[in-house]
Amino acid sequence: MILNRNNETNILIVGLGLMGGSYAKALKKCGYTVNAITRSQSSIDYALEHGIIDAGATTPTMELVSTAHMVVFAIYPKVFIEWIREYQHMFAPGTIITDVTGVKGSVVYDIQRELRDDVEFIAAHPMAGREVYGVENSDEKIFEGANYIVTPTDKNTKEAIDIALELGKILGFKRTAVLSPEEHDEIIAFVSQLAHCLAISLMTCNDMEHLELYTGNSFRDLTRIAKINENMWSELFMMNKPALIREMESFEGQFDKLKDMIKNDDIDGMKDMMKKSTQRRMIFDKNE
């Protein structure tokens, strides 16, 4: 497997932001040759100065792309597909491609359809992140305790799936899992996108001033992700629209049920919902 040859293995990161930079740092520590292509020269300079990458450029070059055994795309979905169309002729035959995209159904099949037959794209979603941007803030510790999901299709080989799973372990993720792109998107709509919708709505539904004087940790925890990259998240929401709308409606149904219980003094109903909530949340504690 390509990942077992460490310092003979050449990994190219496309998009050296928070996530790409964190991949680079983790992989460099394992002894791989890590190169990068990213738009900003200052990100390349920073990464070279801090030993995060071995070489880099602001546009794809034959030298960087054709020498890569594995290429990790850490860029927005729409840019990803354009990149493949324009530069895939540079890949060496047998190159393994993976990504970090937060939605799968509307990405994986398109990329696989576009891609040359002698190059394999195995999609993955590292479920980690921070509310800061850029390679300067990258940190491989964000993978500790986090989940990493591989989303193969019928087009993928067992070898590529194994490589993707191995990559998750090498990066330091706590758990790796395999899901179909459709299962992934359904789950992500619930655990990630709905959560972001709630945080944004909570943070903007009341113009109360000087909130910082009166908030406890609850509100701070619920709104941590309300500091959000509007370009990335509006794109992710659009790309997973039907599943996200379903989850938003199912949430609204439950929230309305709770509101009715409060209105109607249904204390027993409220307590039952709270007990169920407590039980379900305790499963996480065991796994944290």
Add this chain to the structure above:
Amino acid sequence: MILNRNNETNILIVGLGLMGGSYAKALKKCGYTVNAITRSQSSIDYALEHGIIDAGATTPTMELVSTAHMVVFAIYPKVFIEWIREYQHMFAPGTIITDVTGVKGSVVYDIQRELRDDVEFIAAHPMAGREVYGVENSDEKIFEGANYIVTPTDKNTKEAIDIALELGKILGFKRTAVLSPEEHDEIIAFVSQLAHCLAISLMTCNDMEHLELYTGNSFRDLTRIAKINENMWSELFMMNKPALIREMESFEGQFDKLKDMIKNDDIDGMKDMMKKSTQRRMIFDKNE
């Protein structure tokens, strides 16, 4: 001021749970004499063994109550009012009473109406907590970085308000503030109770199994408070019903707006909401 005499000052805690225990620990470290009354003998035993209190009993005694300069009630609102009715004859004249109750409007006036004229109740809300219970889990560090709100009425003296504010500082709270009971309840409905309603609804709106394999930190953060004490919170919700319903409806309005934007591909509208959300959330970062 009674709090400036440290080891001559005798403070009685009624209700030695997580919050009462944390008060006791913080006050004991400052050199005060700290006694406690709480239902469970094992809590008294634990607190005595660990030097958290100087003396304690499972029922109010003349000795413990009449010697207190200040009494902190860390019990449920309904039990609080019953306690006052039954045992207030035990207070020494001039005793200052305070509490930790999470709603104020439906508590403060009732208590002040019941109370003897020579004893003063100054209400306060320490905005700190943890998802665990009991004196065994008490920890004065929960007050670090947290907010403490004093909610006086026309009946309160400036001296008592100053004492309550001083108590907040002594306990180690980062910020203390003064609000009317009505302002407090309106704010609390938004920053605390609505947040809990969201967490409970999110945790129970989808029966998806093995969530722990697929969740990122976002979902974990949003549901931390979904592990909830159903007896306490159903009582708090009921006691602040009109304000809470208002906040729930205002949240629903905003959430619906976001849902419509997603449905209608209104990417600009979404980005505007996300930018506003980011701006508002950044105020907390500055104050954390």
